[in-house]
Amino acid sequence: MIGIICQDDINIVGHSLFLNFRTALKNYLKVDFKDVKTVEDLEGISLLFIIDEHYSPHVTVWKDDFFINTLNKKNIRTIVFNFERIHSKSFPWNVDHQNKLLQIKNLEQLVSDVEDAKIYNKKIINKQYLSKDTKLIAPKKDKLNKVLFIGQVNNYYPTRKQVISEFNNLNIPFDIIVTGRRLSYIEFLNKLNEYRFILNPLGTGMFINLRFYEALDLGCIPIQQVTQDMSSWYYKDITKGISFISLDQINMDLLQRANISQEKMYLEDYFEEINFKSLL
Numbered sequence: 318m319i320g321i322i323c324q325d326d327i328n329i330v331g332h333s334l335f336l337n338f339r340t341a342l343k344n345y346l347k348v349d350f351k352d353v354k355t356v357e358d359l360e361g362i363s364l365l366f367i368i369d370e371h372y373s374p375h376v377t378v379w380k381d382d383f384f385i386n387t388l389n390k391k392n393i394r395t396i397v398f399n400f401e402r403i404h405s406k407s408f409p410w411n412v413d414h415q416n417k418l419l420q421i422k423n424l425e426q427l428v429s430d431v432e433d434a435k436i437y438n439k440k441i442i443n444k445q446y447l448s449k450d451t452k453l454i455a456p457k458k459d460k461l462n463k464v465l466f467i468g469q470v471n472n473y474y475p476t477r478k479q480v481i482s483e484f485n486n487l488n489i490p491f492d493i494i495v496t497g498r499r500l501s502y503i504e505f506l507n508k509l510n511e512y513r514f515i516l517n518p519l520g521t522g523m524f525i526n527l528r529f530y531e532a533l534d535l536g537c538i539p540i541q542q543v544t545q546d547m548s549s550w551y552y553k554d555i556t557k558g559i560s561f562i563s564l565d566q567i568n569m570d571l572l573q574r575a576n577i578s579q580e581k582m583y584l585e586d587y588f589e590e591i592n593f594k595s596l597l
């Protein structure tokens with residue numbers, strides 16, 4: 318029996334990220350999962366998925382000595398999908414989470430951040446694709462010929478704040494919506510859907526987040542900030558939009574020549590690409 322720690326109610330978490338992973342894993346493995354919410358739910362489990370070990374409701378389940386000891390006593394294979402930078406100045410407690418996680422003996426963790434991948438000598442990383450069964454909303458055809466940033470901008474995201482400020486000086490039509498987590502998911506998608514271009518600066522980590530793939534699904538053109546190290550991990554992904562290391566690479570002529578990508582990327586395909594079954 319396969320267990321899963323995954324609170325994926327969109328009305329609660331405010332995004333489709335966790336549901337994408339539950340759905341894609343179910344499609345890929347062709348199995349149903351037992352939801353694990355307490356240590357008692359580990360009974361009969363031989364494999365456990367943790368979808369985001371840093372999400373607080375998930376932390377309260379797994380980050381417990383008795384829970385970890387039970388995993389180890391039963392030798393339960395534990396696969397963790399990580400979505401946050403571990404070694405982060407913005408979230409120093411993430412290292413404490415990681416040190417606790419590493420007490421699980423039969424563990425495989427797919428990290429997101431490319432610097433974390435170097436630290437932990439990872440050959441593959443986690444990516445935030447949609448599932449093939451994810452249904453967002455119908456792409457709007459007559460989009461505004463402008464660039465939109467929509468998301469969080471606060472002291473946890475100093476790089477993002479700087480990029481947005483500098484982009485504002487490029488003489489490119491540009492709107493900014495700071496959500497403050499006040500929008501419902503459907504409201505967020507409807508705003509995204511109105512614009513031809515979506516600026517996606519890096520947040521707290523060096524990885525491409527869900528917004529990039531949502532934008533592609535809605536027929537938008539993401540303008541994705543990357544680092545040199547990210548380019549080798551995401552070389553196929555960034556060809557689907559516009560990427561930049563420095564904002565001096567971006568101008569209106571470049572944007573007007575850009576085409577909407579018709580090629581879709583899904584989690585199920587990525588699992589096949591990395592031979593995910595070999596990790597189980």
